[in-house]
Amino acid sequence: MGMPFTFIHAADLHLDSPFKGLAKAPAAVRERLRESTFASLGRLAELAVRERADFVVIAGDLFDAADRSLRAQLRLQRSLGDLAKRGVRTYIVHGNHDHESGRQAQLDWPEGVHVFGSSRVDCCAAYARGGETAAHIYGISYPTRAVGDNLALRFRKREGAPFHIAVLHANVDGDPAHDDYAPCRLDELVSSGFDYWALGHVHDRRVLSEYPHVVYPGNLQGRSVREAGGKGAYAVSVSDSGAVDMRFHDLADVVWREIAVPIDGLEREQQLQEAMLSALEDARRDSSGRPTVARLRLEGRGPMHELLLRAGAAEEWLEGVRDCLASPEETDDWIWPESLLVRTSGELQLERVAEEDGFLGELIRRGMLASADPEAAKAMLDEATESLRKLPRVREWLDGRTREERERWIRRAMELSASLLRDDDAG
Structure with a gap:
């Protein structure tokens, strides 16, 4: 039995993210986006105070680049310092974007901020506001950007606390949408003996397991349309019996x-x-x-x-x-x-056109067969773009298209061809 406590689980702050591709946007849009990661950091601090959190864990990629901008470092230092003055400690690991080998200013972390190193998994005690030990927190940072080792296997529980929180920036079960850094399996995490895996790296909010909890909070602020919807952090309350109550808070600016x-x-x-x-x-x-x-x-x-x-x-x-x-x-x-x-x-219903005799029907039938077969679709598009493929960058871009994109291109080509041929017939 332990003391009840509350902590905030956040990850992937990507402070000072550049938000590329918005050159045509008005200045007010660009400026608001430029400030949005910092505004979301401010909302995170406000959440910790409002929830009377005993501590905050941040699971990697606090900064957008390994060579951290001075602006981002100073803003984070000030924000975490304000939390420390209110009695809220912070526990941090660094991930692939803000790994230890990147350039960083020689700044002093505020008292009450613990940054886990990269040489081994460390363990430290986290305390409730009354001074009692609430949990043991374990973590390890990335020494370099590309970490291919299964860091989860290095975590070992240390007795002396009623609750155990592992903080890790990792790709669980090989999510293809994210770089396969610190790869591990969900069953390894579930069977490890820890009560809560506070994960980072995947920008979608996901609860992979409960009791033990394995959780991605997602990133704090969406950075493109691929990161749409609510973004934020979890407020996690743990009862004296170890029951976990998680509440997601949308903190995006x-x-x-x-x-x-x-x-x-x-x-x-x-x-x-x-x-x-x-x-x-x-x-x-x-x-x-x-x-x-x-x-x-x-x-x-x-x-x-x-x-x-x-x-x-x-x-x-x-x-x-x-x-x-x-x-x-x-x-x-x-x-x-x-x-x-x-x-x-x-x-125009292509399926009906494909039933017709004559050139148009044969054209659509061939297109539909190709779009249904990924290899045939690629071969058809490679042939159609043969002259373009002589340019290395264009060839690389074409080869990177997904199966769905190729199917869509072929269908559009069929629709346009059918429309033009029908117009010629009508003329």
């Missing part, structure tokens, strides 16, 4: 969203514009007063598809929608559409 806009039933440009503006307004209202950076994804089937296929149409529509929105310089809860994806289909 700027929300990233991908917004689907169906074109089904839309017949005129005015209707399409109104549909996009309505979807953006709904997303803005759902953001709890925070600014939003959004990607519009047009989908569905309808007559507007032919207009959207025209070269430059997506960028034209994007600029037109932006002109109708409130300026980010004039309001705090702005929404900025950063891109527009066209994932629509025409009213």
Whole structure:
């Protein structure tokens, strides 16, 4: 039996992330994004105070680059110092982005901040506000960026505490969406004897196991549309019997969203514009007063598809929608559409065309067979882009496309070919 206590589990702060690819965004958007990782850090500190947390654990990638910016280091030092003055200690490991071999300023960590080294897994006692030992905390940092060893196997429980927390930046079960650093298996973590694995590295919030708990809180602030939705940290309360109560808190300063806009039933440009503006307004209202950076994804089937296929149409529509929105310089809860994806289909049913005799039917049948076979799809696209593939960078980019992207390209080519051939026949 132990004393009840509360801690905050956060990871992947990526302080001073550069937010690339937004050169066309207004200055107010760029500046808000530049400050967003620091604002989320401030919200994390406020959460620790509000929850009366006994301590905070941060599971790696506090900084966006190994050569940490001085600005990021000073802001983190000040924030953790403020927490220490309020009696909240912080326990830190560094990951692949902020590994120990990177350049860093010679700054003193505030009293009450413990940074785990990279030579071995260390253990230290964490105390409740009353002074009693609440838990043992274990951790190890990355010495260099690419750590291929299974660091989880180095963790060993040390007796003398009622609860044991392991802090690790790692890829559990080989998530293909993330670099396979410090790879380990979930069953290894579950059988290790620790009560809570405070993980970092995967930017999606995931609870892989309960009792023992194996948890990714996700990153603190989304950095692109691929990191959409709520981002933040867990407040974890442990009862005197060891029962764990986890509460996720969305701490993102700027929300990233991908917004689907169906074109089904839309017949005129005015209707399409109104549909996009309505979807953006709904997303803005759902953001709890925070600014939003959004990607519009047009989908569905309808007559507007032919207009959207025209070269430059997506960028034209994007600029037109932006002109109708409130300026980010004039309001705090702005929404900025950063891109527009066209994932629509025409009213032409390819499956029906494939049943026809003649050249068009044969063309569509061949395209459908190729799109259903990943190897055939790649071969067809390699042949179609033969001249482009002579350029090394273009070839590398083409080879990196996913199966879904290749299928989509072939289907679009079939739709466009069918549409053009039908128009010629009609003419």
